[in-house]
Amino acid sequence: MIQITLPDGAVREYESGVTALDVARSISEGLARKVLAAEVNGDVWDAFRPIETDSHLKLLTWDDKGGKSTFWHSSAHLMAEALQSIFPDTKFAIGPPVENGFYYDIDLGDAKLTEADLAQIEAKMKELAKTGSVYSRKSVPKAEAIAYFTDKQDPYKVELLEGLQDGQITFYTQGDFTDLCRGPHIPSTAPIKAIKLTNIAGAYWRGDEKNKMLTRIYGITFPKQQELDEYLHLLEEAKKRDHRKLGKELGLFTFSEKVGAGLPMWLPKGAMLRERLQRFLQEKQLEIGYLPVVTPHIGHKDLYVTSGHWDKYGKDSFRPITTPHEGEEFLLKPMNCPHHCEIYKSSPRSYKDLPLRLAEFGTVYRYEQSGELHGLTRVRGFTQDDAHLFCRPEQVKEEFKKVIELVIFVLNTLDFGEFTAQISLRDQNDRSKYIGSEQNWEIAEQAIIEAAGEMNLKTVTEYGEAAFYGPKLDFMVKDALGRSWQLGTIQVDYNLPERFELEYIDSDNSRKRPVMIHRAPFGSVERFVAVLLEHCAGKLPLWLVPDQVAILPVSEKYEAYARQVADQLRKSEVRPFIDDRNEKIGKKIREAELNKFPYMLVVGEKEADSGTVSVRKQGGTDEGVKTIVDFAAEVKTLVTTQMQGKPANISSGTEAA
Ligand SMILES: [Zn+2]
């Protein structure tokens, strides 16, 4: 008999060789039908694989990340089976699950796949799935495995096998298809009910451009048709909201191959938007006791040797910059923390000086492979809304609470009403990989849990997700399409104060180490703007939008009056834009709508004579005729309300003042 410990702590006895499916069945048949895989002592396993020793067991369903990825990985095998039956000469390379779905890289010889082929493969997959073939696992000696794929004339599998050690080779078979695979897989093809092959791309074998270009087929599958329909709808919506597309349309930022991939350049409207975001946070931070600092974009290599970054990330970073004569080496700054540690050290600190909160919108540079770059979300140069809080160990909780409050304020002001936070703590079993004293970790972990609790934050706790240098709290926002994004982060750090030998003199005159907290409510300005744009589909909150008001003269005759209106609005801190093209007023209104101006002011003879404007809100509501003063006051009130951190309505143009 063996003991199986379930996630709720319950311990059940089974005969050795019991499977996760058996365990599920012993609980309920309904549960067993939903089980896709299982986590056995932390590793994801086939639900049908015998368990032979006392184990911790978690049953995985579609609602678990591990369940989904097993489902998608199994779907990749199903697609391969379909391909093999339609194109018997196909050679198979690799077919892993990805964040949304799966792919398989295949070699079709000279054949080229078309959209019509995808439909045919999809149909075949559905037909095969219906048979409900089981996925079976078999360990085979390496020589036998190589013989199998040599016989099948599949050079890619043979090459993969040659790189493996004997004794760890497993085959998985469903229907007529056998694959070299570590697994795990779902019990059978039956739950794969809805299938969509989404894309064909090229991919080099083993990601190396010296190798052959293979065909990559992407797909996604679901247990229910409705889930697939919803996913495809979301995909369409996401395309419309792509921040790269919106950034171009709204004139916010651009990229140039000459400047370099992954290095965004902010156009005037985007630069002003950034400045507004920056000023918003800076003012709030000044109010709550942060002190601004400015540090250079490069730092001596020794700085990063001391911080440990050079050892850990050096080989994957931009190469050092050398000086012509003295042989010095500098690095592009990959993070601001080491600079801030040196600022801390620039003067003796007493317990009375703490917490010391140093804040900087610091631009950092990190090397990313060119294939990984994506709009503003994956870049090589970005600006963090960084701050480092140096405090006494007993101040950690209070500081955490203040940062949580700030993050909530920021997210509310930007209309991210729905967010959760993940508390990342140490691995419960293995504590050898963490630096810092047991006592300090206890204090910090407890402080985070309590701070989050006292701030009524919705949290999930993940063990083993802490950084090696300290526990952390990450904020996840849900955007308008229900997608999750990780934005702000708060991290405790015992490592850098140690490495930089930071100290303060305590009340009893003894020397102590401060605790360091890294925090960034936006994460990075680039990423934040990207997420915000996609969240609000380009309809930025009124306080943030580059041009709040489009002034539309009905003809050339009223341009002078339009300029007068604009001047007056600017004096009242309202940001106007004049459309003085020789176009019909109807067209100007339509385009102002498309360009997402929150307000449109139509000015003609009547308005010019009476010193008024005709106000339209985005979305077409007519607000009637108002004096310029009244209109400006209305906009200002709305902006002030929004900036007080009250949940703002995204398309503020449709919300009355
Ligand atoms: Zn597999």
Ligand SMILES: [Zn+2]
């Ligand atoms: Zn930092």
